Each structure stands twice: as structure tokens, then as C-alpha cells.
Amino acid sequence: AQSVTQLDSQVPVFEEAPVELRCNYSSSVSVYLFWYVQYPNQGLQLLLKYLSGSTLVKGINGFEAEFNKSQTSFHLRKPSVHISDTAEYFCAVTPSLNFNKFYFGSGTKLNVKP
Amino acid sequence: DVKVTQSSRYLVKRTGEKVFLECVQDMDHENMFWYRQDPGLGLRLIYFSYDVKMKEKGDIPEGYSVSREKKERFSLILESASTNQTSMYLCASSPTGGGPTEAFFGQGTRLTVV
Numbered sequence: 698a699q700s701v702t703q704l705d706s707q708v709p710v711f712e713e714a715p716v717e718l719r720c721n722y723s724s725s726v727s728v729y730l731f732w733y734v735q736y737p738n739q740g741l742q743l744l745l746k747y748l749s750g751s752t753l754v755k756g757i758n759g760f761e762a763e764f765n766k767s768q769t770s771f772h773l774r775k776p777s778v779h780i781s782d783t784a785e786y787f788c789a790v791t792p793s794l795n796f797n798k799f800y801f802g803s804g805t806k807l808n809v810k811p
Numbered sequence: 812d813v814k815v816t817q818s819s820r821y822l823v824k825r826t827g828e829k830v831f832l833e834c835v836q837d838m839d840h841e842n843m844f845w846y847r848q849d850p851g852l853g854l855r856l857i858y859f860s861y862d863v864k865m866k867e868k869g870d871i872p873e874g875y876s877v878s879r880e881k882k883e884r885f886s887l888i889l890e891s892a893s894t895n896q897t898s899m900y901l902c903a904s905s906p907t908g909g910g911p912t913e914a915f916f917g918q919g920t921r922l923t924v925v
Contacts, residue, residue: 706851729911740815740901740916741854748911787853791911797842797861799903799914803853 699724701788703802711810712780718773718805720762720788728790730771731799732762735785744786747771758782783809814838815917817902823923830889832920834902841907843885844914847871848899857900860885861907892924 700723710716722728729748733741745756752764762773771788788802818833836843842861846854856869858877866877874896878886885904889896899921903914 703853731913733916738820738919738921740918741903742916743913746913789914793911797905797907798856798859799844799905801846801854803851 699728699790699792699800701790701800701802703786703788703805705805706803707806707808709808709810710778713777715776716774716778716782716807718786718788718807720771720773720802722769722771722788722790722800724769724790724792727793729793730762730764731789731791732756732760732771732773733787733789734758735787735804737784741787744773778807778809780809780811782807815902815904815915817900817917817920819920820918821921821923823925824889824892826893826924828889828892828924830892830922830924832887832889832900832902832922834885834887834917835883836885836904836915837883838904838906838915839882840904840915841882842905842914843879844903844905845869845875845877845885845887846901846903848901848919854901857887892922894924896922897924898922 702721731746732744747764755761785804815836845857860866860879876888902917905914
């Protein structure tokens, strides 16, 4: 079985500061990993994904994430956040043996303050 | 671009009503999903369909049913709505062929049962 843990339910940060949103997963098989962003009253939009290759993945809006297989982590980072990054962020995995199913974390609300 | 369209952004229904939430995707994806999103709980899978007329229960199917008569359309049915089904409902789709990829989401339907 797969599970995804986002340890921080809320992360407050000042504008132009760096941020890291943490994601850890548990799986008995290898997985593919995703980060999504959700703005208020919207659906989920893909930020970035790790399928294979380089463990450092760059996404939209200046975000990046690093896959660490030994730590079973896929933390999301941005060196300098903007007010417009205020949103909820979800980490998700899909198992390599059945990549038709997606498992989501409980989400992290990023609140960027001026 | 893939488009997943949910028929309503906001719905208010009365307890005991039969409620239909409709979702249409335009990219010929085999897989379609219905998730429920509640604060602090992330996304929980209600039902999953991998082909026309094929469905699988997700983590929280109780009180819900689904219908997939055509490949592009996946309907979620609340047989007798209850107040504890007040939530945000998200539809998603993904392809089966071509290797792993992300799920594509609709804009969500915020359902209030009074």
C-alpha cells in the first residue's frame, strides 16, 4: 500500500523568503511523484512531476523538488516566494506497477505575508 | 490542453435529494476519478473508472454510486444526500497508455447539503 505524509498543514512565510514544503511517502514498490497547487475554489494544477532521470525536477512558477529515494522524500522548494504563491499544495504518488491510481497527501497551506 | 469540465461549480441540495455531479473530459482518457476534498484530510478517492461501464470502489464509496456510459463522461450520484456529504468534489482523468503521467483535474464542485 502507498501513503503520503505532508507534515506541515500550514506554512506562513514572508514575501521574498525561501520556502520548503515537505513530503514523505511510504511504498513497497517504486513510485512516480507529483506536486499540485490549488488556488481557492479551484481544481488542482500540476506544478511538477518526477517520472525518471534527474532527481532535481523544475516546475512552473519557479518551484523545484528533489526526489530522495533513501529518505523517501520529495520536498518542494522555492527560493523566493510571492504573494501570488498563497495556495494549498498537495504531494501525490502513483505506484510504478499500477500508475492508474494516485495517492494524495493531506495538503499544506502556504500563506505568504507582505 | 486537456480539459476536464465539471457541470457545476456550486450546488445547494436538500437532505434526502438524489444528486448528480457530472464530469466530462475531452482527451479520450481511459481513467476517470471522483475525489472528495475536506479540510485536513486531503483528497480521498470515492470511485475510479478505467473503462466504459467499469468501476472500482475507492476509499470512501459509502453513500455514493457512479455511472460511466460513455468514455468521456463520469457521473457521481448521491442516492440520498446527507449533511455529512457537504464537501468539495473533484473529478480527474488520466490516460492508460504512453507510460505514467499526471491526473488532470476539473475545477471542482462545492456541494452544500442543507
